[in-house]
Amino acid sequence: MKRIILLLVLLLILTACSSCTSLTAENLMKDFKGTEIDSSLIGNQQQNSADKTTEIADFSLAIFKRIQENENTLISPLSIISALSMTANGAEKNTLSQMEEVFGTDIGSLNEYLYSYRVDLPTSDKFKVSIANSIWFKDTKNLIIEEGFLQTNKDYYNADVYKAPFDDSTKNDINAWVNKKTNEQIKELLREKPPENSVLYLINALSFDAEWQEIYQxxxxxxxxxxxxxxxxxxxxxxxxxxxxxxxxxxxxxxxxxxxxxxxxxxxxxxxxxxxxxxxxxxxxxxxxxxxxxxxxxxxxxxxxxxFTFEYSKELSEILKELGIKDAFDVNLADFSAIGSSEGNLFINRVIHKTKIEVDEKGTKAGAVTAVELYAGAAxxxxxxxxxxxxxxxxxxxxxxxxxxxxxxxxxxxx
Structure with a gap:
């Protein structure tokens, strides 16, 4: 069968400024239930979808205008906004307000919109679309994750939560999770074990598999x-x-x-x-x-x-700073206290975005990886x-x- 494949993998890495002491990873979601979201939310968000889509398009174009040069360029707005929105659920005070100002909306309504978008994804025999999210945090006494942060990302993003040692077994577990959630299209996300200072990963995987409406002969x-x-x-x-x-x-x-x-x-x-x-x-x-x-x-x-086919990658932290998200990247000013506490202050170190697209007579194959790395410290x-x-x-x-x-x-x- 001739198909098109779009694959989206989104990776957020949160690490701490001070060194943390030192599976199969333990899945804590067995007993961690999401809060039921009011069904009227979907209808309300669909009525307001034009505003939210325009806000996301504005945010995406602001990024795109700053990266588009002579080379082929490709970003996934859905990947980037999802990555930063999940991160923003752990932000407080000026760190949060700067992110919301750049997004063009408050994090609460953005959570609701992305929730309604995810649960209302159409699917059929001819096309299948799925979005999966997970949170991986380091099994160390120096890191305490706030239950409210996990609850919000469970409620709106249906995120699974894993506690892991952040060694080679964690690398293998994360790669296996990504491989499964992208229908074996992305087999390896991490080549090495998590860095010594890393304490948290938030991962989003989107799989899109569909045919052209009219296949090229x-x-x-x-x-x-x-x-x-x-x-x-x-x-x-x-x-x-x-x-x-x-x-x-x-x-x-x-x-x-x-x-x-x-x-x-x-x-x-x-x-x-x-x-x-x-x-x-x-x-x-x-x-x-x-x-x-x-x-x-x-x-x-x-x-x-x-x-055509090409790959593209870009580190977005400087661009996001230019847009106004400044405190989140500053070890002294960042406030991600709603995520939890660690030996050092959590802050974003890098936002890495990688994409690939292939367009031919069979359809389109495309994928994206976004990594946010936080350190502490009619005509x-x-x-x-x-x-x-x-x-x-x-x-x-x-x-x-x-x-x-x-x-x-x-x-x-x-x-």
């Missing part, structure tokens, strides 16, 4: 010319199809191509000739972008997508338009209900 694959950002022309394989989701923005046109049962879509936006993809991205905000997707017309177009019918992605373009993978940008990227070159 061999006759729909033909060679064409792609001009990369440097102006070099190269011959690549293009996939062509007729689509019915035409998108128009100032200085760009594009289309959406649906996956199975029209639950998710690949969205591509091509800046007009003479207008760089970087300048186009700078002109965007969350509301403009989401509204353009929501208001796409059913006008028929001929779409040409190049086959009129006309002739079909043609949108040929034969030069740098902006793309996203979105769900068609909330219009959440699950992945967001730029293809500057086909390698």
């Amino acid at each position: 061999d006759t729909a694959i033909r060679e064409g010319e792609f001009t990369n950002k440097a102006g070099k022309k190269k011959t690549v394989d293009f996939m062509d199809s007729a689509e019915y989701g035409y998108i128009e923005l100032p200085n760009a046109i594009g289309f959406s191509k649906p996956y199975a049962d029209n639950q998710y879509s690949f969205v591509a936006l091509l800046p007009e000739e003479g207008f760089s993809v970087s300048d186009f991205i700078k002109s965007l905000d969350g509301k403009l972008l989401i509204n353009a997707i929501k208001n796409q017309s059913d006008e028929r177009i001929y779409a040409f997508i190049p086959k 009129a019918k006309t002739e079909p338009k043609i949108v040929k992605l034969n030069r740098p373009f902006f793309f996203m993978i979105v769900d068609n209900k909330f219009h959440m940008p699950i992945f967001m990227g730029v293809l500057n070159d086909v390698k």
